[in-house]
Amino acid sequence: MNLKPATLQRIDEVITHYPVKRSATLPLLHLIQEDIGHIPDEAIEWVADKLELQSINVYEVVTFYPMFKRKPVGRRHIKVCRTLSCALMGGYKVCNTFKEEFGVELDEVTPDGEVTIEFVECLASCGTAPVVMINDDLHENVTPEKARALAAQIKAGTASRPAPPPAAS
Amino acid sequence: MPDAPQQRRIIFQHIGEPGYTPDIDCYLRHGGYEILRRAVTRPPAELRDEVKQSGLRGRGGAGFPAGVKWGLVDRKSGKPIYLIVNADESEPGTFKDRCIIHQDPHQLIEGVMLSCFANDVKQAYIYIRGEMPEGARILERAIAEARAKNFAGPNILGAGYSCEIHVHRGAGAYICGEETGLIESLEGKRANPRIKPPYFPAVLGLYQCPTIVNNVETLCHVKHIIGMGGAAYAKIGTPNNTGTRVFGVSGHVRRPGAYEYECGKITLGQLLHDVCGGPLPGRKFKAVIPGGSSAKVLRFGETFTLKNKDGSTRELAMEDIPLDFDTLAACGTMGGSGGIIVMDDSVSMVEALANINAFYAHESCGQCTPCREGSLWMKRITTRMVRGAARPEDAALLKSVAGQIPGRTICAMGEGCAWPTQSFLEKFGEEFASYHETKTTPRPAGAPQLV
Numbered sequence: 001m002n003l004k005p006a007t008l009q010r011i012d013e014v015i016t017h018y019p020v021k022r023s024a025t026l027p028l029l030h031l032i033q034e035d036i037g038h039i040p041d042e043a044i045e046w047v048a049d050k051l052e053l054q055s056i057n058v059y060e061v062v063t064f065y066p067m068f069k070r071k072p073v074g075r076r077h078i079k080v081c082r083t084l085s086c087a088l089m090g091g092y093k094v095c096n097t098f099k100e101e102f103g104v105e106l107d108e109v110t111p112d113g114e115v116t117i118e119f120v121e122c123l124a125s126c127g128t129a130p131v132v133m134i135n136d137d138l139h140e141n142v143t144p145e146k147a148r149a150l151a152a153q154i155k156a157g158t159a160s161r162p163a164p165p166p167a168a169s
Numbered sequence: 170m171p172d173a174p175q176q177r178r179i180i181f182q183h184i185g186e187p188g189y190t191p192d193i194d195c196y197l198r199h200g201g202y203e204i205l206r207r208a209v210t211r212p213p214a215e216l217r218d219e220v221k222q223s224g225l226r227g228r229g230g231a232g233f234p235a236g237v238k239w240g241l242v243d244r245k246s247g248k249p250i251y252l253i254v255n256a257d258e259s260e261p262g263t264f265k266d267r268c269i270i271h272q273d274p275h276q277l278i279e280g281v282m283l284s285c286f287a288n289d290v291k292q293a294y295i296y297i298r299g300e301m302p303e304g305a306r307i308l309e310r311a312i313a314e315a316r317a318k319n320f321a322g323p324n325i326l327g328a329g330y331s332c333e334i335h336v337h338r339g340a341g342a343y344i345c346g347e348e349t350g351l352i353e354s355l356e357g358k359r360a361n362p363r364i365k366p367p368y369f370p371a372v373l374g375l376y377q378c379p380t381i382v383n384n385v386e387t388l389c390h391v392k393h394i395i396g397m398g399g400a401a402y403a404k405i406g407t408p409n410n411t412g413t414r415v416f417g418v419s420g421h422v423r424r425p426g427a428y429e430y431e432c433g434k435i436t437l438g439q440l441l442h443d444v445c446g447g448p449l450p451g452r453k454f455k456a457v458i459p460g461g462s463s464a465k466v467l468r469f470g471e472t473f474t475l476k477n478k479d480g481s482t483r484e485l486a487m488e489d490i491p492l493d494f495d496t497l498a499a500c501g502t503m504g505g506s507g508g509i510i511v512m513d514d515s516v517s518m519v520e521a522l523a524n525i526n527a528f529y530a531h532e533s534c535g536q537c538t539p540c541r542e543g544s545l546w547m548k549r550i551t552t553r554m555v556r557g558a559a560r561p562e563d564a565a566l567l568k569s570v571a572g573q574i575p576g577r578t579i580c581a582m583g584e585g586c587a588w589p590t591q592s593f594l595e596k597f598g599e600e601f602a603s604y605h606e607t608k609t610t611p612r613p614a615g616a617p618q619l620v
Contacts, residue, residue: 017335017337018335019292019376020356020357020376022356022357022358023337023355023356023357024357025357025358026337026338026339026340026354026357027337027338029340030299030338030340051357057357057358060358060359061357061358061359064342064359064360064534065299065339065340065341065342065360066340066341066342067299067300067340067341068340079300082524082527082528083261083462083524083528084261084262084420084458084462084510084521084524084525084528084619085261085262085419085420085510087524087617087618087619088419088420088421088510088512088516088521088617088619089420089617090617092617092618092619093618120300120341121261121341121343121528121531121532122259122260122261122262122343122528123300124258124259124263124264124266124267124298124300124301125264125267126261126262126263126264126417126419126420126425126508126510127264127417127418127419127425127426127427128425129419129420129425133300136302136303137303138303
């Protein structure tokens with residue numbers, strides 16, 4: 001596992017935010033996933049070593065929180081909100097539109113490694129339902145037409161790429 | 170029905186205002202941090218009294234009086250006191266805190282610093298849900314700006330008081346909105362809520378130290394309470410339901426969005442008809458969940474018999490319910506997080522419940538058997554019904570499962586996951602009872618798929 005120097009620097013900085021090292025578990029996992037895309041076994045052991053924990057302490061955290069991925073996901077991670085307010089406004093149609101556009105089922109990766117579609121629970125933007133997140137960007141009031149336009153942008157390579165890690169503060 | 174009153178925008182004063190930006194210069198141009206500047210010259214206990222006098226009730230869900238919560242903090246333990254901002258905003262239907270974080274982050278930071286000063290807190294954490302990466306970056310930038318101008322960090326405004334704030338991101342688990350689950354998560358563990366007693370956060374919270382956990386909107390109110398004084402704030406709203414509330418309306422209305430009104434000064438009907446523009450063209454309102462998806466559903470057209478203080482009773486139509494904590498509770502539901510989800514006559518209540526049940530089954534932390542198993546079985550039964558295999562006994566089965574969860578779990582999710590099923594059955598029993606007959610007809614055109 002090769003972490004970028006900027007990631008390592010941010011990891012060392014974030015550990016100082018807490019009086020107890022273990023508290024940095026979630027921040028470290030986020031930083032590693034932003035850098036290498038998912039949380040492999042060696043990342044779990046690395047975090048455990050770094051925070052002076054047992055591997056199981058980190059493993060149980062990784063498997064509890066839905067945002068941590070044990071396997072690589074597409075470079076464009078499309079999260080469609082499934083919960084009630086979005087569903088009332090057509091969230092299921094939006095999700096199906098994305099699946100048709102990319103020819104994949106939920107949680108799969110397209111053969112080119114580009115796209116994963118996930119049907120996630122509430123994204124806390126119910127007033128502009130249905131909503132979709134593509135990597136870090138929120139898209140609001142997404143109709144099937146708008147979903148097709150977003151899919152076209154992704155195919156053309158213009159929709160959001162993974163955000164580069166923000167500069168260390 | 171009289172026309173709806175005007176909005177009273179205190180928390181949302183600048184939200185949505187053209188030209189208002191989340192940077193500190195804009196905030197300072199609008200008088201930002203003046204309240205903190207004045208407050209750090211006052212004794213902290215006096216500030217706590219202002220909050221107590223204000224009658225402010227928590228805006229995250231439970232509506233617990235914030236001044237009382239602060240009053241429970243163990244100040245004699247000799248351990249540090251922590252403050253955690255609950256920015257996990259995870260109750261479906263709720264989106265007010267996102268607006269505050271994205272558009273007016275310094276209002277929150279000022280509220281946090283005031284609350285920290287009032288409670289002698291030296292370290293605060295903002296626990297923000299993982300699905301708000303942009304919000305986390307905005308808050309980190311705002312904290313850095315506030316620190317650079319000496320509103321946070323060492324020796325704040327020369328008052329000899331120091332306090333740091335850090336942003337901590339969650340990772341997609343609803344249960345982190347429960348305050349002891351949140352504390353476990355902030356300690357780097359699974360967010361399994363803690364048993365109370367003994368683990369009341371005010372005594373044994375983060376790192377077993379006294380800890381205050383307050384919602385984003387609640388802490389913003391603190392800023393305005395210290396600014397205008399607790400007594401003046403208590404005059405806003407209605408007795409025991411003071412201040413303003415931000416209502417987030419979503420679902421089947423013409424103008425969904427966030428609206429701020431004095432607590433109890435607007436009725437549900439006024440909000441949904443006059444403010445939100447009524448139902449979509451050609452539709453009728455059918456049901457509303459008034460305080461986030463855990464809150465018990467209300468049916469349009471129903472009436473309630475409520476007790477008056479003198480022992481007499483009065484009839485109250487559902488659309489005339491004033492939006493406050495106490496009346497909604499008297500009507501058997503709750504104001505919760507202020508997230509109001511509206512459903513019209515295109516919606517099958519069985520499908521809507523199946524959607525909600527899928528959420529709670531996904532989000533149970535798994536620690537307590539009644540919640541872990543009960544939420545799963547309620548999901549399985551309602552999903553099976555929607556998928557064409559409904560049975561005549563399903564309503565009774567759902568009622569039996571839901572009835573075995575509340576009061577038997579460590580945290581309130583036991584109630585939260587059972588209340589939707591219990592109230593949908595109670596209010597729309599005929600749809601559940603006859604579903605095995607009607608399900609043979611396809612979903613009507615224009616009806617949303619919910620499962």
